[in-house]
Amino acid sequence: AQVREAWDERTRGVLLASPSNPTGTSIEPDEMRAxxxxxxxxxxxxxxxEIYLGLSYEERFSHSALAFGIDDVISVNSxxxxxxxxxxxxxxxxxxxxLVAPVEKLAQNLFICASSIAQHAALACFEPEAIAEYERRREAFRARRDYVVPALQSLGLSVPVMPDGAFYAWIDCSAFTASSWDFAFELMESAQIALTPGRDFGRLGSERWLRLSFASSMEHLQEAIARLATVLKKQR
Ligand SMILES: Cc1ncc(COP(=O)(O)O)c(C=O)c1O
Incomplete structure (x- = not known):
């Protein structure tokens, strides 16, 4: 409905990220197809x-939009x-x-080619031991999500959507502050916790939101939650 409503004679397409940054949520397959x-x-x-597609925690979200077999889909990955x-x-x-030839022309104006060292290194990504390691890491991300989201909620910070992919939790901090931007600086300066303020992701209600990345180790996340608890206790 939003696509239909926003479309006008100047519109050429729609750009989506699924799973998304900063919420870590995916678009339902039926909705994506529609x-x-x-x-x-x-x-x-x-x-x-689809940069976070490999880091989906639910099978139904782990398929590319290319799988619909519908033309006029461009998948971006990394x-x-x-x-x-x-x-x-x-x-x-x-x-x-x-679109291959036109995009090649465009690309030639931006760079000559991807770094050959990076290309050689990336070949190793497809070795079975490498894939096994990536799958172990995906499980580690899931375990961190399962720890960090309830831990944030137990501190009174609301996380209104459970991330089903990527490594982010989107935190509503409005119970503690009117400015997530100032709060992010305060947390950095007083507790050495780095969270990303909502303003970095757009203007809609940005002062309510903070993004936490759980790409850090479990030990660091536990330490961050302990420090947050101390700061929030004072804030109340
Ligand atoms: C949704 C999304 N797309 C693209 C990128 C950029 O990735 P790259 O390192 O390939 O430029 C990021 C990085 O944070 C991202 O979150």
């Missing part, structure tokens, strides 16, 4: 950032998250055949 179909009916392209190669600047697009 969006792709609505966009296609209007002659547009759906671009889906070695940065599931494969742990953040900073290696290596990613990929899957394009409808008609």
């Amino acid at each position: 969006i792709v179909e609505a966009v296609r009916e209007r002659g547009g392209v759906t671009i889906v950032d 070695f940065s998250k599931y494969f742990g190669m953040t900073g290696w600047r290596l990613g990929w697009l899957v394009l409808p055949p008609a």
